[in-house]
Amino acid sequence: MSESTVEKEAEMLSAEAARQILGISRTTMHRLLTGGELHGSKVGGQWRFRRADLDAYVERAPHDIAAAALPALEAEIRWWIPAPESGDEAATSEAKIGALAEAILSLALRREASDIHIEPRADGALIRLRDDGVLDDVRTLPLPLLAPLVAHFKKLGALNVAETRAPQHGWVSVPLAGRKWSLAVATLPVGGNEALTIGFQSRPSPASLRVGFADLGLPAEALERVGEWLEQPHGLILVVGPEGSGKNTTLTALMEQLTTPERKVMAVEEETVVVVPGAVQVEANNTTGLSMAQVLRAFMRHDPDIIVAGAVSEREGVELLLRSAHNGHLVLAAMDAASFSDVIAKLDEMEIEPFVLSSALLGVVAQRLVRRVCRDCTVDDAPDAALVERARALASAGGYEMPEKVSWKRGAGCAKCRGTGARGRIALYEVVSNAGEIAAAITRRAPKDELETLARAAGSLDVFAAGVRAAVEGQTSLSTLFVSLADTLRR
Numbered sequence: 464m465s466e467s468t469v470e471k472e473a474e475m476l477s478a479e480a481a482r483q484i485l486g487i488s489r490t491t492m493h494r495l496l497t498g499g500e501l502h503g504s505k506v507g508g509q510w511r512f513r514r515a516d517l518d519a520y521v522e523r524a525p526h527d528i529a530a531a532a533l534p535a536l537e538a539e540i541r542w543w544i545p546a547p548e549s550g551d552e553a554a555t556s557e558a559k560i561g562a563l564a565e566a567i568l569s570l571a572l573r574r575e576a577s578d579i580h581i582e583p584r585a586d587g588a589l590i591r592l593r594d595d596g597v598l599d600d601v602r603t604l605p606l607p608l609l610a611p612l613v614a615h616f617k618k619l620g621a622l623n624v625a626e627t628r629a630p631q632h633g634w635v636s637v638p639l640a641g642r643k644w645s646l647a648v649a650t651l652p653v654g655g656n657e658a659l660t661i662g663f664q665s666r667p668s669p670a671s672l673r674v675g676f677a678d679l680g681l682p683a684e685a686l687e688r689v690g691e692w693l694e695q696p697h698g699l700i701l702v703v704g705p706e707g708s709g710k711n712t713t714l715t716a717l718m719e720q721l722t723t724p725e726r727k728v729m730a731v732e733e734e735t736v737v738v739v740p741g742a743v744q745v746e747a748n749n750t751t752g753l754s755m756a757q758v759l760r761a762f763m764r765h766d767p768d769i770i771v772a773g774a775v776s777e778r779e780g781v782e783l784l785l786r787s788a789h790n791g792h793l794v795l796a797a798m799d800a801a802s803f804s805d806v807i808a809k810l811d812e813m814e815i816e817p818f819v820l821s822s823a824l825l826g827v828v829a830q831r832l833v834r835r836v837c838r839d840c841t842v843d844d845a846p847d848a849a850l851v852e853r854a855r856a857l858a859s860a861g862g863y864e865m866p867e868k869v870s871w872k873r874g875a876g877c878a879k880c881r882g883t884g885a886r887g888r889i890a891l892y893e894v895v896s897n898a899g900e901i902a903a904a905i906t907r908r909a910p911k912d913e914l915e916t917l918a919r920a921a922g923s924l925d926v927f928a929a930g931v932r933a934a935v936e937g938q939t940s941l942s943t944l945f946v947s948l949a950d951t952l953r954r
């Protein structure tokens with residue numbers, strides 16, 4: 464054995480080491496070897512691999528690597544970082560950073576994440592993904608990778624790569640998995656480094672953003688109530704909830720339901736997230752330089768039948784919407800409020816004339832999203848007896864009588880829900896029609912408690928009661944409700 468052969472053999476990697484680097488299973492490795500996709504050689508009955516061959520495989524199949532290798536991403540990346548010496552080396556480095564960026568985007572897509580967060584931490588650059596509204600730490604990359612990664616996304620977004628001390632934001636369009644993706648990219652200087660947040664703005668099937676009216680998950684009686692409001696020629700429908708409650712999804716679904724060739728639908732939103740074919744959608748934000756009130760006034764010159772306003776927060780906007788509702792338009796608006804009684808109280812605080820409100824208001828949809836029990840690992844649950852009794856009392860106060868015997872469900876945790884037992888979300892609704900005693904109570908500025916009592920008497924559940932009903936149906940768990948709706952229980 465010559466000296467050079469020995470040297471070469473020392474460089475050879477064991478099957479286990481190669482597997483670690485590629486982050487693939489034994490089965491996958493076997494498939495790649497037998498299929499000739501990965502080159503290796505047998506030395507004394509053992510597979511051995513040259514780095515160059517692994518490198519060639521990575522270069523050839525970055526998608527496979529992204530899909531299969533993320534557990535071993537860090538190992539790969541250490542190995543990817545070349546010393547930037549010659550121009551050639553620099554070019555390779557850029558290609559590898561590009562592959563890394565793509566690996567991260569691919570992972571986010573596979574997990575159906577809405578955002579990617581890359582944050583400088585003491586021990587490296589932490590990659591976090593948000594899906595179903597919850598952040599999940601994915602991996603810490605070596606800190607030296609952060610700057611080139613941020614620079615890569617800046618280049619894609621036509622941002623200033625040299626500027627690292629000021630926040631920047633822009634749009635990136637990338638082809639991935641055979642589709643074009645529009646990403647919102649934002650950078651922020653953080654302690655000598657930069658943090659990066661990437662939001663997926665257009666999903667291939669924005670199932671979570673575009674939902675048909677009938678698929679909103681409104682219970683039959685609520686669906687009927689809202690359906691009646693939509694048939695009115697004029698009046699105001701309010702969709703309320705805190706941020707992340709899905710109120711914009713509902714507003715869009717109602718808008719789509721109303722958008723027909725016979726009607727002119729005009730919407731003003733801070734940002735058009737879902738394009739509704741047939742509707743005129745205008746953005747009012749700092750970029751367009753338009754205020755919501757300005758746009759609403761302009762709408763009046765365009766003869767609309769239906770007016771939609773996302774996130775109204777100022778008195779002027781509300782007054783314009785009420786005027787439109789009184790003047791023969793059907794108006795849909797979203798507001799930040801916790802419940803029916805809360806939005807009425809907020810409008811009163813804004814000094815909206817109660818009679819003007821009551822005479823225009825058709826009804827209020829208040830909503831929240833909670834995590835759904837994973838359908839793939841649902842098992843029977845035996846929640847704590849005290850928790851069940853507390854839920855029973857709260858549900859009863861919220862308008863829902865829990866049955867004596869319930870077969871509770873929870874998610875045991877599986878690969879599809881990554882062991883969390885929860886996958887996807889369901890909406891919980893409080894749907895209140897403004898009629899009869901409720902209308903009279905709004906006009907005379909009745910206190911919140913009284914509005915609550917009247918809403919329950921009219922057969923509307925509050926969101927917690929709606930949640931208990933969903934738990935009884937096995938869609939969510941009591942523990943999820945007590946955590947996610949804790950703020951609604953302060954009464």
Ligand SMILES: [Zn+2]
Pocket residue numbers: 837838839840841874875876877878879880881882884885886
């Ligand atoms: Zn599961």
